[in-house]
Amino acid sequence: AQSVTQLGSHVSVSEGALVLLRCNYSSSVPPYLFWYVQYPNQGLQLLLKYTTGATLVKGINGFEAEFKKSETSFHLTKPSAHMSDAAEYFCAVSDTGGYNKLIFGAGTRLAVHP
Amino acid sequence: EPEVTQTPSHQVTQMGQEVILRCVPISNHLYFYWYRQILGQKVEFLVSFYNNEISEKSEIFDDQFSVERPDGSNFTLKIRSTKLEDSAMYFCASSSQSTNYGYTFGSGTRLTVV
Numbered sequence: 278a279q280s281v282t283q284l285g286s287h288v289s290v291s292e293g294a295l296v297l298l299r300c301n302y303s304s305s306v307p308p309y310l311f312w313y314v315q316y317p318n319q320g321l322q323l324l325l326k327y328t329t330g331a332t333l334v335k336g337i338n339g340f341e342a343e344f345k346k347s348e349t350s351f352h353l354t355k356p357s358a359h360m361s362d363a364a365e366y367f368c369a370v371s372d373t374g375g376y377n378k379l380i381f382g383a384g385t386r387l388a389v390h391p
Numbered sequence: 392e393p394e395v396t397q398t399p400s401h402q403v404t405q406m407g408q409e410v411i412l413r414c415v416p417i418s419n420h421l422y423f424y425w426y427r428q429i430l431g432q433k434v435e436f437l438v439s440f441y442n443n444e445i446s447e448k449s450e451i452f453d454d455q456f457s458v459e460r461p462d463g464s465n466f467t468l469k470i471r472s473t474k475l476e477d478s479a480m481y482f483c484a485s486s487s488q489s490t491n492y493g494y495t496f497g498s499g500t501r502l503t504v505v
Contacts, residue, residue, distance in 0.1 A: 320498040
């Protein structure tokens with residue numbers, strides 16, 4: 278069965294600092310991997326996804342993530358945090374094929390301090 | 392940009408009552424989903440729907456739940472006899488090959504069972 282582990286339920290960074298949100302997955306088949314962001318009282322917005330091809334994927338708002346098969350990881354990074362990045366971030370995995378259900382991690386709440 | 396629309400945004404219902412949560416997926420999408428998020432917990436898959444039938448459902452999606460696409464635009468989730476533990480945020484999502492497997496989520500319906 279697939280699963281997602283997000284290390285750190287809360288991460289706090291200073292404005293301008295590097296953001297690193299960790300995600301490890303377990304899957305018996307080549308996975309599709311996603312990062313979603315959820316702002317307070319809003320829905321889930323897709324940040325970026327990995328399906329096939331280049332393992333470093335770039336998303337919206339300056340975020341990027343790298344698929345590392347050997348480490349079963351898909352960590353999310355942003356070189357310089359902005360106050361508006363404060364939100365909850367969810368990593369998710371689905372079976373290859375794209376139309377299968379998403380399995381979400383527990384989420385990481387990112388706080389950005391001035 | 393096309394959106395998935397959910398109504399109502401917030402619904403309060405008494406235990407034992409039936410509720411219908413409504414969703415309008417993106418018009419050219421063919422795959423539809425319901426997820427839920429209990430307060431403070433991870434987002435959980437409920438059901439996926441394609442070609443007018445359920446393609447997959449989770450253990451959560453028991454006999455009290457049903458989904459329907461009554462016309463060409465709406466996608467509904469019915470909970471027949473609500474329980475206190477059904478209180479959660481319910482998200483509708485849709486997907487298609489043209490989105491390269493990026494699901495689009497609605498803003499959610501917060502269901503409170505009292």
